Amino acid sequence: MGGSCAQRQRPGRRPQVLFTLLLPLFCPALGQPVRYSIPEELDRGSVVGNLAKDLGLGVLEVSARKLRVSAEKLHFSVDSESGDLLVKDRIDREQICKGRRRCELELEAVLENPLNIFHVVVEIEDINDHAPQFEKRETRLEILESVSVGTRIPLEPATDPDINSNSIKDYQISSTPYFSLMVRVNPDGSKTPELSLEKLLDREEKRSHRLILTALDGGDPPRSATTQIEISVKDINDNSPVFSKEEYRISVSENLSPGSPVLQVTATDEDEGVNAEISYYFRSTAQSTRHVFSLDEKTGTVRNNQPLDFEEVESYTMEVEAKDGGGLSTQCKIIIEVQDENDNSPEILITSLSERILENSPPGVVVAIFKTRDPDFGGNGEVRCDISKGLPFKIHASSSNYYKLVTDGAIDREQNPQYNVTITATDRGKPPLSSSTTVTLHITDVNDNAPAFQKSSYIVHVSENNPPGASIAQVSASDPDLGSNGHISYSIIASDLEPQSLWSYVTVNAQSGVVFAQRAFDHEQLRSFQLTLQARDQGSPPLSANVSLRVLVGDCNDNAPRVLYPALEPDGSALFDMVPRAAEPGYLVTKVVAVDADSGHNAWLSYHVLQASDPGLFSLGLRTGEVRTARALGDKDAARQRLLVGVRDGGQPPLSATATLLLVFADSLQEALPDLSDRPLPPDPQAELQFYLVVALALISVLFLLAVILAIALRLRHSSSSSVWGCFQPGFCSKTRPGVSLNYSEGTLPYSYNLCIGQTGKTELNFLKCSAPLPSAEDIVCSGSPGASIPLHIGDDLITHPETLISVSFVLFFNNPSFLYIRHSNFVFLSRFIFENRFNCLLNDEMTFR
DSSP states (O other): OOTOOEEOOOTTTEEOOOOOOHHHHHHHHHHHEEEEEESSOOOTTEEEEEHHHHHOOOOHHHHHTEEEEEOOOOOEOOTTTTTTEEEOOOOHHHHTTTTOOOOOOOOOOEEEETEEEEEEEEEEOOOSSSBOOOOSSSSEEEEEOOOOOOOOOEEOOOSSSOGGSSEEEEEEEOOOEEEEEEEETTSSSSSEEEEOOSSOOOTTOOSEEEEEEEESSSSSSSOOEEEEEEEEESSSSOOEEEEEESEEEEEEEEOOOTTTTEEEEEEESSSGGGGGGGEEEEEEHHHHHHHHHEEEETTTTEESSSSSOOTSSSSSEEEEEEEOSOEEEEEEEEEEEEEEEEEOEEEEEEEEEEEETTOOTTTTTEEEEEEOOOOOGGGGOOOOEEEOOSSSEEEEEEETTTTEEEEEEOOOOOSSSSSEEEEEEOOOOOOOOOEEEEEEEEEEEEEEEEEEEESSSSEEESSSOOTTTTEEEEEOOOSSSOOHHHHGEEEEEEEOOOOHHHHHHEOOOTTTTTEESSSSSOOTOOOOEEEEEEEOOOEEEOOEEEEEEEEHHHOSOOOOOOEEEOOOOSSOOOOOEOOOTTTTOOOOEEEEEEEEEOOOOGGGGEEEEESSSSTTTTHHHHHHHHOEEOOOOOTSSSSEEEEEEEEEEESSSSSEEEEHHHHHHHESSSOOOOOOTTSSSOHHHHHHHHHHHHHHHHHHHHHHHHHHHHHHHHHTOOOOOOGGGGSSSSOOOOOTTOOOOOOOOOOOSSEEOOOOOEEESSEEEOOOOOOOOSSSSEEEEOSSOTTTTOOOOBTTTOOTTTTTOOOOOOOOSSSSSEEEEEEEESSSOOOOESSOOOOOOOOOEEOOOO
C-alpha cells in the first residue's frame, strides 16, 4: 500500500512483513505508521510481526523501554521478550468494520524512557468465514402465463458479509425445461439471479413450478446456501410496473429527526384494475437498514425510524420492489447518503501523565501525552488544542491527533505546589464544538530557597545582673521548602567577643533559635557585644543565611557612689580645708568630688548635708558638690567646723556614700595648726544625746547588779555554813581549788574578774559607791606565779585605815601571765576593806571585780 512502511500479506494463513527491514527504521522520523496485513479470525497468540524490529529496537530495549500498544479496544499485545506483535483477542472483520470494504485497525506503540509514540496500522483481510444466506427459505412467485420466452424474472439474491472473492460468486438452479438462470452484475459489483423463461407457460398444463436456487461464494472451499422457489402461473398481466428512476440517490443530514420523510419512489403500470394496483416492498435490503428506514407500501414513501449517525454509517443502500396486482414487479435501487454535521465534540484522551515534576525542570520536558478524537468528517473533525494562558506549559503537536504537554518556563513549587492544567480541544465545525479536561500536575520540591530571617538585624536590650541561663532573645527564619529542605537549625558563627569566652557568655538553641545568657552580665565591664547567627537548612546541598544580633547590656544601680575628694589620710583621719576669716557669702570653700561606676540616671549624683557644726554657715550645691559660705564668720562662731556630706545616686533604690569635711577658719597655716591640735571640736548634739543614753543605761545596769550582789552578800552573812568562806587559806592565792564555787557574772568592764577575799580573822567586805575618784592614779600590783600567796599593795602604802574609801578600776594586760597589772579609773568603785594585817587573792580566768 502507498505511504506504508510495512505491510503483511497472507500466504495461506500466516502473516508476513512485505517491505524490507531497513525501511521501518526511517518511518518514526517520517511520521509514517508501521503497517501490517493479517487475515481475520487468527488464533490468539498469533504473530502479526516483529514490532520491535520494525521500530528499530533491540531485544533488550523491549523490556527496558516498556514497549506496549494501546487502542480503544485492544486486540493486540506485545511480547515483552521478543517484541512480537501478537493477536490478543478474536478479530472478526465483519463485526469490526461492518460493511466497509477496507478494514484497518489503528494502534499506538508506546515507548518509555524517553517517552515516544509510533503509529501502527493493521489491515484486516477477509476470509471466507461466512456462507451465503437467503433472506427467505422459500420464495413464492406468480407468473402470468402470457409471459413470453426470454422474459427475465428477478429473484431474491443471497447476502454474504464477506467481500471480494469470498462474497457471492455464482448462482445455480435446479434443472427445468421452462427456466434457466441468468446472473446480472450490478454497477456496484453485486450479482442478482434472474430466471429466464425458456418455454412458454401453460397454466392449464402445469400450474406451478418448484425450483431450488443455490448461491455459491468464491472461497476455497466455496460455501453455499439454497432457497426454494415456488412459481405459480397466473392469468395474463402483460404490463409490469415501471419506476420513474432505476436508481434513487439522495443526501440527508444526520440531524434529521426520526419519522421524517426521506424520499418517495414512484412506479406506474399501464394495466388497469387490480393489475395496475402497485404495492412497494423492500427487497435485497439488510435487516439493519430495514430497522433504520420504513417503506409505505401504498405511497412508496421512505422514512427514518431512528436517528442517523454519519459516524456509524455513511450511506444506506436498499432495493424497492414495485408489484402490481397481476403479480408483475420491477425493482429500483435507493442510495441514501448521510451528510456529516458537527454533532460530536472532540474527545481528549490522556495516554501518559508524569506524576511528579521537579520544580527546576528546564523548558521542553514532556509532562503528559494525549490525543484527540472527533468522529466528525472534514473540518468538523479537525481539532486544535489550547491550554490556559499564564501557565509555564505549552502544547506541542507530536503527530496526527497526538500532542505533548511540555514545560515552557520556570516552575516554582513555593508559588504553586501544583498546577491544574485545563486542556481545551475545539473542532473547526460551524459552529465549533469543544471539550476540555483538567490534569493535575504535582510539583516536587528542590532545595532552591535559602532560609530568610524575619528581620535584617536584631537589637536586644538585657539588664545587667541577669540570671544565668535566662532567654535574652529569639531569632526566627523561615524556609518555604518542604521536608528537610525547609528544616532550619541555628548556630553562632561569629562574634566580637573572644572566641574562647564566647560560649561562656551566650548560646543558641539549634532548633528554636532562642539565645540564652550563660552568665550574669556586668554593664560596667561589658556594655554591648555583637553576634552573627546562621540559619541553615538540611537540604542537599544545604543553604544558609546570616543575621547580626547586637546585645546591649543595660545598667542597674548596683554601684554606690565613690568619693574621690576629700580623701582620707593613711591613718584614717580626714583632711582639713582652710577658709579665710574674711570670706564673703558665696565664697567657694571646697568641692566634694564623687563618681559612680553606673551610667545614666543611676550615675546622676546629688549632694546633701547630713550633719553640720553650724548648719547655717555653709551651703552645698545639690548637683555640683560645691561647698560655699552662706554668711560671714561671726565672733561667736567656732573657728573649727565639721560637715558630714552624703552623696546619693539617682537609682531605684538609691545608693549613697558619705564624706567628712573639716573646715578651719584661719588666714594662714600657722594660725590653723593650733586649732587643729588643741581646740576641741564643737560638741555634736547627736553624739551628746547618744552619750547620755549610754550613761543612763550603764547606771541602771550597775544599780541592778549592786542590788543583786547586796542580796547575795546578806544571805551569805547569815549562813551558818563555813565552807563558802573557807575556800581561801591565809597567805595563798590559787588559780583553782577543789570545792571552791566561783560566782560568774557580767560586769561593766571590757575584761572583768570575780574576786574572792578572805583572812584568818574577822573580815568585813562592803561595796559602796565613792563620791569622788582618787586624785591621782595609783597602781596595785599582784606579783608572783599563779597559785602563790601574793600581798596586795596600793602604791607604797599599806591600807591600814578601815574607814578609807578607795575608788579603783581594773584593766588586765596579758603581756606577762605572772603579773596582774591593775589601774584604777572612774568606772568601777571599790568599797572599804576591814582587815588586820594582810589579805590574799584568788584569780580565775573569768572574774568580775566588784
